[in-house]
Amino acid sequence: MPNLGQLALAIALILALYSIAANIYGARRNATDVIVSARHAIWAMTAMVAIAAVSLWVGLLTSDFSLEYVASYSSTTLPTIYKITSLWGGQQGSLLLWTLLLSTFASIVAFQNRRRNPEIAPYALAVMAIVAVFFLGMLNFVTRPFDLMAVRPVEGSDLNPLLQNYWMAIHPPSLYTGYVSTTVPFAFAAAALITGKLDETWIRTTRRWAIFSWFFLTLGNMFGARWAYEVLGWGGYWAWDPVENAAFMPWLVMTAYLHSVMIQERKDMLKVWNLALIGLAFFLTLFGTFITRSGVISSVHSFTQSGLGPYFLTFLILIALVYTGALLYRVPDLRSPAEFESYLSREAAFLFNNLLLVGIAFAVFWGTIFPVLSEAVRGVKITVGPPFFNRVNGPLALGLVFLMGVGPLIAWRRMTVKNLASHFAAPAIIGITTGLILFGVEITQWYVLTAVSLVAFVAGTIAVEFGRGVTARRHMVHESTPRALVNLVSKNNRRYGGYIIHVGVIMAFVGIVGSSFFRVEVKKSVKPGESFAVGPYQLRFQSLNPLSTPHLESATAEVEVTRDGRPVASMFPAKLFYKKPQQPATHVAIRSTPLYDLYVVLAGIDDQSGMVTFQVFLTPLVFWLWAGGLMMVLGTVITMWPNVRERAAIAEAISRGKEQIAAEPAPGGE
């Protein structure tokens, strides 16, 4: 099997190289048969990469420790599910997963465009094949997943215990799906720049891919945060670690992109900006993979030792230079006929939302690379931690939330002040009243007051939008309120799906603000039978129960939680010790309610005194972060759902024998 995998990767590399040449040659010479063969090469490449991935999976499942990768990231006692997920537990496997996803997406694009976009699709596929060549080159020559051990060990050194968790099973594939699928819009943008076909074709063709990518980036970030919350045991879910930032930056830029393409579709503006944004998003997905995989952030010195780093950096710089060069070359062709007319317009709101999102992405980028820069420039490594990111991004987030309320209600082109007042009076009153109520209950932090008032304002604007739509349907089509609501959303799914995503975002924002400002932490060492208080709860440590399996040892504490003498819950935080990697881990006990989470960590066991140290967090509203994530998922699914009108439009376009399928109709209700 290892030989098969290695061979498959070599063939895949050759096929990818062939596909680049054939796509470009075929498109230039208009040679259909060559383009068809290039497409077949993409499909064959995908089959080869799949064979390689399956070979590695077989190695992992059969515990074939002659493979260095299996010996490093698996063991005989590892549960089967984690044998499967250890495919992305290490560097080589992660890159293999990247390549598998990339070639799969390229195959789908090749299939989707077999009769469409004859002018740009071959170039887009060539761009995807170039990216594939880079990753396949790494897999073939630099970080090879099928390298063999000199001596076959009897046992593997096991998957990192922190990764033996179901969130870690689904987080990397989600994030990578999000990362890799940005390649599709990027490839079409690059193809538009190469061919000079700079109309909206590239945007329309890849709109679903962009939303798909955003969806999985959202999931990836949420799963990662949830994993950190449940597994790391420090009571938080986001530490502004470089690895987290690497996942967050592409999400920010893709969010900006999804908004600004609407301006181009409606107003034919921001063409250069959109091309730049998608380039930046793709760059950041590569950059994210680079910093998590090369070790450059932990130290400049480890960078050169990892083998991968210098190649990756070269590829990144090349991509950035070539794409920027092409974009600058095309700028004269990208002049927009329309212009901004007023600050009080939807275009302006979207533009400023874009600037804030990119501003946040830049701040995160700067904070992430600052230690490396300072080490390189000044010789002293200066790190910035969570306080830096919170200080910079906190105020910017307020601006974004404000614009989230303004954008959907404000008119295109320009709005009169009178109009403005009539649209925003109700939401503004809701926002201000909420702020006053909070102030009345003695919440005085300016940030919290502003944040919650703005959230109420946004909720008000969304309610107004739904209200207007439902009322209009009730009067025009004479529908009952629930039916009007369902039809409103299903007939304008892009628009109202977007609003539902916004609801999710403000729910998550409430969760973030609540958990950041009002978290209570108690640390206490107790003996069995002793109690201590956390907020309104009494926690009583009953007993400590040890357990040993061949895979791990554990000690589980039984904690009885009461409130005003009434029993609330029994919680079982535990300390684990994984035997093969000789590594400890913690198992946090969480009791979650919409008001607050009780989060109990068994932080230490002192053998001498027989005392057990607990670290307990009472975190308000963190529930809403996860609920908001679910809401964003729901909203995105609604947005992506094939629309009846859109399907009719596509059918019509096909029946008219059009080459290019028109995008779905613009959102209604204008």
Place this chain on the structure above:
Amino acid sequence: MRIRSRFFVGAGLIAVAVGYLIYAAIENTSEYYMTVNEVAARQASLEGQALRIAGRVSSGAISWDPVTLTLKFGMYQIPNADDDDAVKKVVVSAPPVFNVICVGQPKPDMFAPNKDVIVEGHLDGEGTVSATQVMTSCPSKYKPKQGQ
């Protein structure tokens, strides 16, 4: 063209605001990340500065009081942690050892003599590090393989 330039002003203001926030936050929140020897070399100038110090727990006296959550230990330079020649020249005789006191945190997992740790805190007058946090450097999956 006038309207266009007005938008550049708006965009410029946002850019300036972002830039200022970044600048101010770096001034206020940055920590020096140093090894034990680097700290020893410029001890005088670092007093009160927020530091993250990488070092190794010495095998001498480690005291842990679970009731008050007080951890005391000494830390010294990780051998060969830094291949910077300038630092090596500083170390001529007795290698510097800093005493670390960390109050109010649980003892980290894997804390033991000769383990590598990262300590966050301040250097006080007597060359003691009062730490807000002690982290055992974990074998992260993100670390590259060191050599072969």
